[in-house]
Amino acid sequence: MKETIELLRRWLQRHPRAGMAALAMLLMGTGVTAFGTDSLDAALKRLPQQQVTEALPLTPDVAAPAEATAPFVLYRTELTRRDDTLATLLQRLGVRDSAAAEWLRRDVRIAQLWRGQAGKRVSAEVDDDGRLLRLSARWLPKTDATRYEQLVVQRQGSGFVVRQDSLAPQATVRLASGVIRSSLFAATDAAGLPDNVASQLADLLGGDIDFRRDLRAGDRFEVVYEALEADGEVLRYGRLLAARFINAGREHGLVWFEPPTGGRGAYYNFRGESLARAFLASPLAFTRVSSGYGMRFHPVYGDRRAHMGVDYAAPTGTPVRSVADAVVEFAGWQRGYGNVVILQHNNNRKTLYAHLSRIDVRKGQRVEQGQTVGAVGATGTATGAHLHFEYMVGGQHRDPLTIARDNPGGEPLEARHRAAFQQTASAMQSKLDAARWIVQASAE
Secondary structure (H helix, E strand, O other): OOHHHHHHHHHHHHOOHHHHHHHHHHHOOOOOOOOOOOHHHHHHOOOOOOOOOOOOOOOOOOOOOOOOOOOOEEEEEEOOOOOHHHHHHHOOOOOOOOHHHHHHOOOHHHHHHHHOOOOOEEEEEEOOOEEEEEEEEEEEEOOOOOEEEEEEEEEOOOOOEEEEEEEOOEOOOOOOOOOOOOOHHHHOOOOOOOOOHHHHHHHOHHHHHHOOOOOOOEEEEEEEEEEEEOOOOEEEEEEEEEEEEEEEEEEEEEEEEEOOOOOOOEEEEEOOOEEOOOOOOOOOOOOOOEEEOEEEEEEOOOOOEEEEEEEEEOOOEEEEEEOOOOEEEEEEEEEHEEEEEEEEEOOOOEEEEEEOEOOOOOOOOOOOOOOEEEEEEEEOOOOOEEEEEEEEEEEEEEEEOOOOOOOOOOOOOOOHHHHHHHHHHHHHHHHHHHHHHHHHHHOO
């Protein structure tokens, strides 16, 4: 009997779960329930227990993989400024690498980044210590918009490799539209229209629409314009290709047309009539009139007196341009005018530009329409930065706001180009229709 009990005990030690199952079957078969003399939990506790510990060696294929550390690279882009040096440019780009700065300073090609025209887009790649890994830049030269310069500086060992290429940008077409709520400025901003494209719109239609006095709430416009890009990055917004402007219910349109046989392109309305003007509508690109022509209350002298020109409010330093081809008659200081430039145009016409912060021309110099003659300032008798502009015909003052419409110009469209023009105009009108529905904008 003892031997049987000992065998049973050993069997239970080796097979505890089977033993419990047998015990449960026995209890059920004999009619013993959980309400009997002993519980199942107590029976489990009385079973012999044994703890087995065994060390398992980790093999290479099951060991935890080591974490791979990805290199940290910081990307940053900046536009160059007029007063930049290599040090200031690298500082804004987050480059803290004196060895790289010294190397870059010795390469004459790198100096192009901070010399000459401002506004070059420069990008840098640095590690977490500010060490320069790569420097790249793209820009369009002012003298040739058909090519762009690309400069790449790549780290190689302890030095760098420099590559410069002259490439052709890709011209893409963009659409925009807007509704006038308060001003042309607000509407073009709401439409996301670039400033230089908005300036072209105001210049080209300025002979037909007085954008300062003729606008009505609800007037609308649609435009088609080009953007010059490289790898999807906009280098510059280019020419206004077409526009439609509804002012007080009247439609005004324009389209850029280049003869298929060659020759200079020009702007025309949709009837094929030239929009070229002998005089621009304004000496400032896309600005506002702060004081008009005629009698007014003088802000300095405190009385009513004749105002023989118009005043354009603008920040100091804003470029001032000649409204037409001319010869500089005077460039210097004149009492209350401060720094002033007087231009002599054809047909006994003169224009005057006063309160300039600087003068960029000299007496006797020939200037072209749109050429910069100075910059807005507050010299002489002035309460703030603005441009005072006068227009004279035969020695008599005229309202400068009528200068463009009083001086039409431009060659008519040749008959042999009429069919090609109509095809271009029709295609652009379709794009303008799309612009109206694709991009709706308004300004409060």
